[in-house]
Structures are given as structure tokens and as C-alpha cells.
Amino acid sequence: MMWRALSADWLKIRGKGLWFLVFLGPAGLLAMQGLNFGLRYDYLKNIHQADLWGGLLDNLSNFVPVALYLGGTLICSMMANVEHQTSSWKQLLALPVSRAAVFLAKLLLCLLLLAASCLLLSAGTVALGWMLGFQSQPVPYTDILRIGFLGYAAALPVILLQLWLSLAARNQTFPIACGITLSLLSLFSYSLSEWFPLNWPGLAWSSSKPWLFSISGIFLGLLVLLPGAWHFARKDVA
Template sequence: MMVRALSADWLKIRGKGIWFLAALGPIGLVAMQGLNFGLRYDYLMKSYADDPWGGLLENVLFFVPIALFLGITLVCSLMANVEHQLSSWKQLLALPISRTAVFSAKFVQAFLILCVSCILLTLGTAGLGLLLGMGVEQMPYLDLLRIGFVQLFAALPMLALQLWLSLTLKNQGLPVSIGITASVVSMFAFQFPNWMPLKWPLLAYMGPGEAKVIGAGLLLGVVIACAGLIHFNRKDVD
């Protein structure tokens, strides 16, 4: 049943700009670092002479949570607006398909879209490193994969919260405001205590306790998603 709902959801987002948004974040982040290294190439390559790939990943790393939280917010909001703008919730939920399947399909869809963004970030960062003359032999393949995906796993609580709010509130002002605020605040995440979820994406990549942080992100994400599902199942639709 969820597969049927997911198939329909892929059709609904055609021409809505969601795929463009999913590509814009990682491409913009890589382009920004390309400009950064291009303008300060000699200085940065000298500073990271011992580990140029590590230096590139470090410069990309601190901007990933900002892009991730903002991307989660906009993807969830745009997906929800497909239903809200057409006032199609009653027609959708009148079909022989459970609300659980509808909610679950949208969660999986949002997660997969963000996974595509993570893949583009990995490929873009690898390509930028090669353009800057960093050797293929030293390319840290695992770290290139980790820089996007482990932060996404740690950010699952934000994804669950944003999807919950976006689907249940017709006015997207509150979820968008929360998402933008989280994106801005995440710039100062290193000053936060380790138990704060806004710091988890960075901790999931560079520690301490990477595995525990990823586990906490997955667990809290599931808890929030379950709470959102219960509310969505009980809520009257317009």
C-alpha cells in the first residue's frame, strides 16, 4: 500500500522544483568552496599540504548542517504544499489507502530526495578535489560518502519534525520559520553541548562518539515520526 502511495507522490512532485532544490544545495556548497579555494589556492594548499583532501572536507563540513536543515525544511514544505494548495487531502484520504501509508510514503520520499543531495555532494566534492589537483590515490572515498550521509542520519529528527508540521499545518509559516532558525543557529553548533540535536550532524562526522550520535539521531527521528504519524492519523483534514 505504501508503495502505491509513494509511486503517486513521485508523479505529484513533477515540475514543482523539488529536484532543482535538491541539486541546488550541494552544487551551491561545492561551488562556494571552489571559489574559496580558487581565490586562496596557494595559501590553502600550503596550509593543508599534509592532507589536502582533509582540508577540503573540513571546509565543506561546517556548511553541510546549514544546507541540510534548510533543504529538509524546503523539501518537506514543497511536498506538503502539493496537497495543501490543491486542497486534495480529503480526496487522497478517501481512497482505499491508510493514513499510515500516506505519511510513511512522504517520509520515505523526502528521505530519498535528500539522499540524492548527499550523493551529489559526494560527487561534487570529489570532482572539486580533482580539479584542484589533489591526487586520486589519496582520495578518501569513505570520508566523501560520510560527509553527507552520516549528517543526514543525525538530522533525521529535524526531517521527522518538519514533515509532521508541514503535513498537518496548511500555513507553512511555522515549519519554515523553525527550519530557517535551525539553519542559522547551526552555524554556532560547536558551542552547544553534545546532547543538543542541532550539533549532532557535526558530531556524527567528527565525533566524539560518532556511532552513538548516529544511533541517537535515528532513534529520536523514529520517535518524532511516530508522534507525527499518530497526530496525522487522528487529525481532521480540510
């Protein structure tokens, strides 16, 4: 049943701007770093001459958590708004598909869209490094994949919370405001404990044990998922 619901949701997002958002996040991050290195090329290349790719990734990593939080917020909100704006919840939930399947289908589609965005970020990082003339050093493909996907796993608690809020609220003002607030707080939370969840995407790159924070994000995400699915299954969202 979930796959039928997922197929229906896949068709619904056509022309809704979600794919544009998937491309916009990584394109914005890469354009910012392209401008950063373009304007200070000699200076940055001299600083990072021992590890040019590492310097690029370190500069990029400062903005990946915010992009994940904002991207997750907007994708979840736009996904939920497909049903809210057309008032189609009653018709959707009248179909012979369980509410749990509907919830999981929307969750899976949101996660797939964000995963596509992370993959585009990794591919674009390789392309940017080549454009900047880093071919003299080997491409650290593992680190390039890690910068997006480990942070993605660590950001799952916030992403799942945003999906819960977006599906539960017909007016998307509160979910979006909540997501923007959490995104901004993540910029100033490094002085707090490393076990503060907003820090986990950044620590999934910079920590000596990055996998610990990614696994913690997955575990906490599951804890957020359970009450979210339970609430959706019982709430009147028609």
C-alpha cells in the first residue's frame, strides 16, 4: 500500500517547485564557495596547499547543516501543502490505504528528495574542485560523500519533526517559522554540548568520531517518527 501512495505522491509533486528546490540548495552552496575561492584564490590556495580538497570541504561544511535544515523544512512544507491547499485529505484518507502508509510514503519521498540534493552537492563539489584547478591532488571521494550524507543522517530528527508539524498544521506558518528558527540556532549552538542535536550535522563532519553523531541522528529520528506517525494516524486532518 505504501508504494501505491508513494507513486501517487510522486505524480502530485510535478510542477510544484520541489525539484527546483532540490537543485537550488546545492547550487547555492557551491556558488557561494566558487565565489569565495574565486575572489581569494591565491590566498586560500596558499593556506590549503597541502590539502586543497580538504580546504574546500572545510569551507563548505560550515554551511551544510543550515542548508539541510532549511531544505528539509521547505521540502516537508511544500509536500504537505499539496494536500492542504487542495483540501484533499478527506478523499486521500478515504482510499483503501492506511494512514500509516500515507505518512510513510510522504516521509520516504521527502527523504529521497533530500538524498538527491546531497548527491548533487557531492557531484557539484567534484566539479567545482576541478574548475578551481585541484586536479594535481587526488579527489577524496569518500570525504566528499561524507560531507553531505553523514550530515544528512545527523539532521534526521529535525527533518522528521518538520514533516510531523507540516502534515499536522493546515497553516504552514508555524512549521516554516520553527524550521527557520532551528536553522538559525544551529549557527550559534557550537558553544553548547556536542550532544545538543542541532550540532550533530556539523560534528558528523568535524568530529573525530563522525559516525557516532550520524547514528545518533538516525536513532533520535526514529524516536521522533513514532509519535509523529501515531499522531497523524489519529488526528482529523481532513
